[in-house]
Amino acid sequence: MIAIIDYDAGNLTSVERALNSLGASCAISRDPEFIARAERVILPGVGRAGSGMASLRRLGLDQVLAQAQAQGKPFLGICFGTQIIFDYSEEDLTDCLGLMPGKVVRFPVDHRDQAGEALKVPHMGWNGVSWKTSHPVFAGLPEEAEYYFVHSYYLQPVDEALVAGTTDYGFDFCSAVARGSLVAVQFHPEKSGRPGLKLLENFLAWDGKEGADAL
């Protein structure tokens, strides 16, 4: 059973629907006992760092998620759920879960590409990922595949070795991280067509160990 963590952070049903289409058995839950028993954990979400962290703490889920990671349970972060596993977010100046060393910072206000053209924030739409690892969760994804992004803040892991993939938006930012049993992506695999579903399928088949030392 896969637990999709419910912490009042936006649309969780799209993750559930994508997993259902892959034949996976999953449930949206905020019940610490259920999450502790689940084989896998997915932390999805759209939302804000301040209110997201407040919800996680209020529900006691910060502890539950730390425990899931300590147990080596396969753990997938998606979009805002990825940002909130870091130590700190500039959004609402928030101390986050601290499961991934690093911080989350905003794209510059006057963001431009190398040619000087203005770039919109949020970074919204389809963009590619340049994979830096042979990690099993990111295996078999075509190089030309694109994924659906929507975010104004981006990941800054403390250690280059944690970076599993990068994406070009004015500069190369970190769009995927991996560390032990934890993998996390900035885009929405559940909204990214076939390549996104392939990534979710990979996650469902992953034991949380293989590839953990590939980085």
Next chain:
Amino acid sequence: MLSKRIIPCLDVRDGKLTKGIKFKGNVDIGDPVEMAEFYYKEGADELVFYDITASHEARDIMLEVVRRVAERIFMPFSVGGGLRNVEDMRAVLLAGAEKISVNSAAVKNPEIISQGAEAFGAQCVVLGMDVLKVPVSSQIPSGYEIVIHGGRKHMGIDALWWAQEAQRLGAGEICLNSIDADGTQEGYEMTLTELISSHVSIPVIASGGAGKPEHLAEVLTQGKADAALIASMTHYGHYSVAGIKDHLADRGVRVRKYW
């Protein structure tokens, strides 16, 4: 680098697909769920549904359409039309839409934008703007005015001011529809699109007037649009999304080619 998005727009009335020409003489052309799946497989980057059902009672029919679409396609889609408050928005998002779009409701009550952004995040809230070209005046310095009811009612609001105000209130994206160009198939309103897109920091979807691939190439380059809405061009099979993307790629516009 970020791809430019091609977004088919599906008008839905009483759970069935329609396409309005200048908002008049709508005709049924099919099942929205099947059409959504067709476009998903054909490489569309996103979909927009407008519920043009007038009555509030028919809302449940639309929610059922949204649920069925969400089970079949794994890409973003937005739903607009008749959303009056945060509860209406919540129902559509829970049914599986990625974004909701507000238009006349936001003109009448701008707070709905900030309430939606606060409740669901700015990325969920698309401001739809229907715009008409008018003589420049002290009230409408840009020469573009916000209209509602399909262009029948002038609001005395400057389109550029409203776009920036909506961004300030928390809109995550603007869908910019030119009433002058809508239904003409003679090209997007380039001046309007460039004006708005270069004065806001959020993405702008150009809407109204698409008739051939060249029009998309224009609006996504000189027009500075981040995405282009299409309807009759592809609904009636004159062009395919894949064919449009080939044209755009040939013209040096970055588009998603793998799906």
